[in-house]
Amino acid sequence: MTFMTPRDDREQTQAGGAPNFDLASLYAERESERFALHAQHLNEMWVRVLKTIGYDVGFVRGAGQYLYDRKGARYLDLLSGWGVFAIGRNHPALREALMSVLGAELPNLVQLDVSVPAALLAERLLSFAPYMEKVFFANSGAEAVEAAIKFARAATGRAGILHCAHSFHGLTYGALSLNGDEIFKKGFGPLLPDTREIPFDDLAALEEALRHRDVAAFFVEPIQGKGVNMPAQDYLAQAAALCRKYGTLFVADEIQTGLGRTGKFFAVEHYGVEPDLLLVAKALSGGHVPVGAVLTRKWIFDKMFDRMDRAVVHGSTFGKNDLAMAAGLATLEVMASEKLVENSAARGERLLACFRAMAERYELVADVRGKGLMIGIEFGEPRSLKLKAAWNLLETVNSGLFCQLISIPLFEQHKVLTQVAGHGNHTIKLLPPLTIDDFDCDWIERSFDKVIAEAHHAPGAVWSLGKTLAGHALKAKLG
Numbered sequence: 001m002t003f004m005t006p007r008d009d010r011e012q013t014q015a016g017g018a019p020n021f022d023l024a025s026l027y028a029e030r031e032s033e034r035f036a037l038h039a040q041h042l043n044e045m046w047v048r049v050l051k052t053i054g055y056d057v058g059f060v061r062g063a064g065q066y067l068y069d070r071k072g073a074r075y076l077d078l079l080s081g082w083g084v085f086a087i088g089r090n091h092p093a094l095r096e097a098l099m100s101v102l103g104a105e106l107p108n109l110v111q112l113d114v115s116v117p118a119a120l121l122a123e124r125l126l127s128f129a130p131y132m133e134k135v136f137f138a139n140s141g142a143e144a145v146e147a148a149i150k151f152a153r154a155a156t157g158r159a160g161i162l163h164c165a166h167s168f169h170g171l172t173y174g175a176l177s178l179n180g181d182e183i184f185k186k187g188f189g190p191l192l193p194d195t196r197e198i199p200f201d202d203l204a205a206l207e208e209a210l211r212h213r214d215v216a217a218f219f220v221e222p223i224q225g226k227g228v229n230m231p232a233q234d235y236l237a238q239a240a241a242l243c244r245k246y247g248t249l250f251v252a253d254e255i256q257t258g259l260g261r262t263g264k265f266f267a268v269e270h271y272g273v274e275p276d277l278l279l280v281a282k283a284l285s286g287g288h289v290p291v292g293a294v295l296t297r298k299w300i301f302d303k304m305f306d307r308m309d310r311a312v313v314h315g316s317t318f319g320k321n322d323l324a325m326a327a328g329l330a331t332l333e334v335m336a337s338e339k340l341v342e343n344s345a346a347r348g349e350r351l352l353a354c355f356r357a358m359a360e361r362y363e364l365v366a367d368v369r370g371k372g373l374m375i376g377i378e379f380g381e382p383r384s385l386k387l388k389a390a391w392n393l394l395e396t397v398n399s400g401l402f403c404q405l406i407s408i409p410l411f412e413q414h415k416v417l418t419q420v421a422g423h424g425n426h427t428i429k430l431l432p433p434l435t436i437d438d439f440d441c442d443w444i445e446r447s448f449d450k451v452i453a454e455a456h457h458a459p460g461a462v463w464s465l466g467k468t469l470a471g472h473a474l475k476a477k478l479g
Helices: 006-014 025-039 044-051 092-103 114-126 140-158 203-210 237-245 268-271 298-305 321-337 340-361 385-397 401-414 436-456 461-478
Strands: 059-063 066-069 075-079 132-139 160-164 193-199 217-222 249-253 277-280 292-295 365-371 374-379 428-431
Touching: 025 044, 059 249, 066 160, 075 436, 092 321, 092 461, 114 132, 114 292, 114 321, 132 140, 132 298, 140 217, 140 249, 140 277, 140 298, 160 203, 193 203, 203 217, 203 237, 237 249, 237 268, 268 340, 292 298, 321 340, 340 365, 340 436, 374 401, 385 401, 401 436
Parallel strands: 160 193, 160 217, 217 249, 249 277
Antiparallel strands: 059 066, 066 075, 132 292, 277 292, 365 374, 374 428
């Protein structure tokens, strides 16, 4: 009798003509049905939104900082999947890293073993935060937040969790409980108990909340994603000092701001802060395989995993999978070899200077803020009577609607993809890939200048669009 090894069995099966799955061909075949399929099987309301605002062009390819629609038109992506594509879309080094993992037949997720790729990625991440000693891997930013809540409560023996108004830490239940925007929480209560909200950038409010010594952790984004809200230069350092004074852990949520987004590897570096827990995700994935991570101090980690019988008291089935770890390692290598953190700082400085000059010229531009390639352009009520009347009409129907009068023409006329920085927000946020160059900066500056200039002519095409959007918004409210 001849015994066949697993490899022989697999090779025979493949040689026997098992059909190959070709997603590219299937994509091309069904691409024209994308909206019908989503409306039928997925989120129909999102399909309606895209059609209403004219974003139904059908993207078919992504490369670097660019997207291409079914007609071959090229778009500059200033959204980058909410900051996921820091190294650009479909980077060849990332693709090769993932293919190498699949080709190597590694013993992935044995579970009753330890992962070499996970250890290597942890080692690499900790080199950027030498005050940290341990890493916990998860599948997303929200999962990293959930893990950090558990670490904080286990380490301190306290229940209280603080977060800031206008914060965003994710949409799973623990993370949602730390959300500073009611639209995300409405209808989903009751949420996690012992969570409290305080104003952002308010040290007095923080100390008042901490002084009872019942708070396990203070979760804060160094720069808030919803609105690109900036702290005072000494706020984070003073907040960390207050947390130490009252025995509370300082948790920096760098899920969006981390990995070079703000012109430093971590945004806390701008403020001279060394947090107790530091959360990363988004860009670490390279855009292909979701991954999240909690970086923390050893004493905190050891409070969670304090005995052999508690070695698996918290975990994530796919958290240390080889593809995710390889994506993280490849992403960090690309960022170093292409000097993307430095590029973020340089291009960001140029764009911020340009937008601040626009704020001097255009009365609708109320503020420009940000660091690196995390930039917010806030629009506000104009002074001139014609513009003020048009502005107030939109605001009466739906607060924040004016930003669509900027983002939609940017998309339709200038092939620039961007979006509002939050619900009811008057700020357009830029989160481009960190790979953008001077050509792209020219494109951004020229497009924004043209659209903002046109918005200062009332009545005009932009404000006609506003009336149309206001009509849609009113129908949505009524029905």
